[in-house]
Amino acid sequence: MPLLVEEAAKLSEADLQRGIIEEIIDKEDLLAVLPFVGTSGKSYDYNREKGLSEAEFLSPYDPVPEGAATFEEVSTKLRILAGDVDIDKFLAETQSDLQDQVAIQLQGKAKAITRKFRRSLAQGDSALNAKEFDGVLKLAHADQKIDTGENALSFSMLDELxxxxxxxxxxIFMTSAHSRSSCVAACHWRS
Structure with a gap:
């Protein structure tokens, strides 16, 4: 009886190297610039500046106009962003000879959680998903948004923003596509 390829493969080991080649690389500079703060309770409460009182130029002996800044109290419900990784203890112990199964799975879950947080930070909308927090797009005032229409974002629009x-x-928080097009535009502008 001839040796079948399937049976021969069982008796031979592939030249498997330690490590994982990541097909999707995350460079996470965003989390480094965010001011994470600890809080207790079920919400994070803060005061948002609503308006300032104006100052006036005066002549001598003119009365100084009164005025005060106004504020709006904002209460943001705390949200939970979590993920679960079920790792069979037997598999983790017996099949971690080359790759640490637990570490690989936890690293992948951490990457997925970071991506979800990043998407929610940009586009989160608690009106669409009550478990999610509102992102920058929803929290930004109308005068802090620029509609480019069909046009690309120009440097003058970026300055205005x-x-x-x-x-x-x-x-500046932008997609990698916007970042690349900005770099290309900057290179053309310099030359």
Missing amino acids: LDAVPNGADA
């Missing part, structure tokens, strides 16, 4: 952020912007 950055100028609309009180006290300036610490970071």
Whole structure:
């Protein structure tokens, strides 16, 4: 009886190397710039600036006009973002000779949670999903948004958008496609 390929394959080991080649790489600079703070209770409460009182130029002995800033109290319900990884103890112990099964699965789950958080931070809408938090797109005021229509975002539009952020912007949050097109436009602009 001839040796079948399937049977021969059982008796031979592939040259399996330690490590995983990640097909999807995440570079997570976003989490480094976010000001995460601890809180207790069921919500995070803060005051949002609503309006400022104006100042006036005066002549000597003119009365100083009164005015005060106004604020709006905002209460944000805390949300839970979690994922579960079920790893069979037997498989983790017997099949972690080359790859640590637990570490690989936990790393993958952490990557998935980070992606979900990033999407929600940009586009989250508690009106559509009551378990999700509102993202920047929903929280930003109308005067802090620019509708480009069918046009690409230009540098002058980007400047206008950055100028609309009180006290300036610490970071620019954009898709990698927007980032690439901005870099290409900057290279063409320089030359």
